[in-house]
Amino acid sequence: MNEDVDGDFETLLLYLRDSRGFDFTGYKRTSLMRRVRHRMERVGIGEYSDYLDHLQASAGEFAELFDTILINVTGFFRDPDAWEMLRTNVIPQLLAQRGPDDPIRIWSAGCATGQEAYSLAMLFADAVGLESFRQRVKIYATDVDEDALATARQASYDAKSVENIPPEQLSRFFGRDGARFVFDKDIRRAVIFGRNDLVQDAPISRVDLLVCRNALIYLNAETQRRVLERFSFALAPHGMMFLGHAEMPLSHGDRFAPFDLKNRLFRKTLDKRSTVPASPLESLGSSPIDSPGVSGLREQAFRYAPVAQVVLTSDETIALINQQAEFMFGLSARDIGRLLRDLELSYRPAELRAFVEKAKVERRSSRIREVEWIQHGNQTAWLEIHVNPLVDASNGLLGVSIAFFDVSTTRALLDRVEETNARLENAYEELQSSSEELETTNEELQSTVEELETTNEELQSTNEELETMNEELQSTNDELHEINRALGDKTVELTRAQTFFDSILDSADVGIVIVDRDMRVTVWNRESIDMWGITDREARGQSFLDLDIGLPTIELEPLVARALSDTQYSGLIAVDAVNRRGRSVRVTVRCSPYTFDDGDIRGAMLLMHNDSEQNR
Structure with a gap:
């Protein structure tokens, strides 16, 4: 079903793209609008146009919106069965295809706060050994969220975050820093974090394993197609791709073959069509006929070939340019003898130098798909560029041929076919859904008629009982009126x-927490909220020792226990903690009994003061 387009909403997205550099236009509109709406409700704005004004006027609002849109949900070894398949099958096969000293390149795309990248590091360190891991393995972890990347680089996680890590791996790869777990520094050097927008930025190249879990589900079909094409380019031959459990590259069966469909593991396919046929120059050059007439024929055939073509020598000097290439790229005979790198053609319409170097070194053809080229008159054409090495009978390098095929018509037809298929699929799903809904509605209506008949009889009986009760209630009402007044x-x-009482607690510049005799929170003032980042509603009724905050509550247990047993006790302790902003702080905690007039201890009161704020 087509997503509704709201003009004001699209204007908002264009503003985010043009002024802030974040392009959300490729996201699915339904979920994207829901998340933007959620943020608008938080600031009390109902219209997209008004919210755009608010964004322009408030410097800090963009960060809040960005945090709302990007769902950085991740975890160590999330979906354990899939990670077990990666450990037992994928990684051993990947290593078996490479020599003992060959480098291994891994890309964790959409890495959020880093748990996925460090999970990969643990698996590969176990598979090849720590020394070999440091020498061979590079893990490139990328995300569009700079705040999430900053958290990932710190590699510090609370106890809840590491629950899914097996105890043996937790002890080997993590150290303790108070209540937090910090990933091993030596292994961490192999993990390189950087910002990368999957939709706009160039992909990491020559990747053996690409892990991108639950990032594609937020993108629309067209954007998914473009991202998957970049993934195909990024993967080395026979490279593996690991997606989330709800993701499937259905429209790219020619690029990816299922390795384990259940766990969403796919292998890059070697496209048979990518073996580019020999260029016209090569074909004519292999003719057994060698005479002046044939030589001239060969030159004319190359000159007037309908496909634009440029031929380089082995040192990347322009040797031949045909007429179609001259017309398309503004070249002329004067450019023959110049180096490729000195021509605009070397980087526009596509960066060719890396592919030329690959053809020279590896003696392999390359294909650059869907290259956009603005022709004369500002008309857009789509090109497919073939870069072929020209070799002699002994595989010696003669030069490189670059051919530019115009695939604009094919692309338009394919886009139309995909669009038509998508519409047919949506129409079929809607029809099937409507049919099921009609059947269900019919059954519900029949059931409702029977229920209404039964309810009517019950109501008649109840009405008689209510009349009797009404008289009794009338006499009771007068009595209740007097009681209610009191x-x-x-x-x-x-x-x-x-x-x-609440105003006193909230006016205090120290955190005040009161627990009952079972150490469950009964009072949690405003300063405590500001220090630890959880509300009084979330804290009340919870065991103080089990609260998931940056305060090492286990170190406070002896003080609380003493205060619950000694009416004269007053304990004081200073501890290292991490506040709600993730900053290390020094906190002084005073603990004393909480008693009523009868002298019985009803609980304990803790006063928490942030010494770091005072020293600043």
Whole structure:
């Protein structure tokens, strides 16, 4: 089903792209609009146009919106069965195809806060050994969110984040820093974090394993197609791609073959069509006829070939240019003898130098698909560029041929076929869904008629009982009226007292926490919220020792236990902690009993002061 297009919303997306450099136009509109709406509700704005004004006026709002749009949900070894398949099957096969000293390149695309990249590091370190891992393995971890990358580089995680790591690996690869777990520094050097927009930026190249889990599900079909094409380019021959459990490259069966469909593991296919046929120059050169007439025929055939073609010598000097190439790229006979790198053609319409070097070194043909080229008159053409090595009978390099095929018509037809197929699929799904809904509705209506008939009889009986009860309630109502009046006065007094008590707690510049005798939180003031990042509603009723905050509560247990048993006790301790902003702080905690007028200990009160704020 086509997603509704809202003009104001599209204007907002274009503003984010043009002024901030973040292109969300390729995201699925339904989920994207829902997340933007969520942020708009938080700031009390109802219209996209008004929110655009708010973005332009508020410097800090963009960061908040960005955090809302990007869902950095990740974890160590998320979907354990899939990671086990990676460990037992994929990695051994990958290593078996390479020599003992060959480098291994891995790309973790959309790495969020780094757990996925470090999971890969642990598996490969186990597979090849720590020394070999440091020498051979490079893991490139990329994301578009700079804040998430900053967290990933710190490699510091709380206890909840490392729950899925087997104990043996946790002890081998992590050290303790207070209540947090820090990934091994030596192994961490093999993981390189950097910003990369999958939709706009160039992919990492020559990758043996590409891991991109649950990033494609947020992109529309066209953007997914473009990203998957970049992934195909990034992968080395026989390279593996590891996707999320809801992702499937259905429209790219010619590029990826299933390796383990259940766990979304795919292998890059070697496209048979990518073996480019010999260029016209090569074909004519292999003719057994060698006479002046044939030589001239060969030159004319190359000159007037319908496909634009340029031939380089082995040192990348322009040797031949045919007429179609002169017309398409503004070249002339004067360019013969110049080096390729000195011509605009070397980088426009595509960066050719790397492919030429590959043809020279590896003696292999390359194909650059879907290259956009603006022709004379600002008309857009789509090219497919073939870079072929020219070799002699003994595989010696003679030169390199570069041919430019115009595939604009083919691309337009393929796009139209894909669009038509998508519409047919959507129409079929809608028809099937409508049919099922009609059948269900019919059954529900029949059931509702029967229920209404039964309910009507029950209502008649209930009405008689209500008339009798109404008389009894009328006499009781007068009594309740007097009681309510008295209770109302008492409630006002209690409300005032509670308000006074809450204002005192929230006005304090120290964190105040009160726990009952079971060490469950009963009071959590505003300063505690600011220090640890959880609200009083989230904290109340929870065991203080089990709270997932940056305060090492286990170190405070002896003080609380003492305060619950000694009415005269007053304990003081200073601890290292991590506040809600992820910063290390020094906190002084004073603990004393909490008693009523009868002298019984009802709980313990903790006063927490951020010494780091005072010293600043």
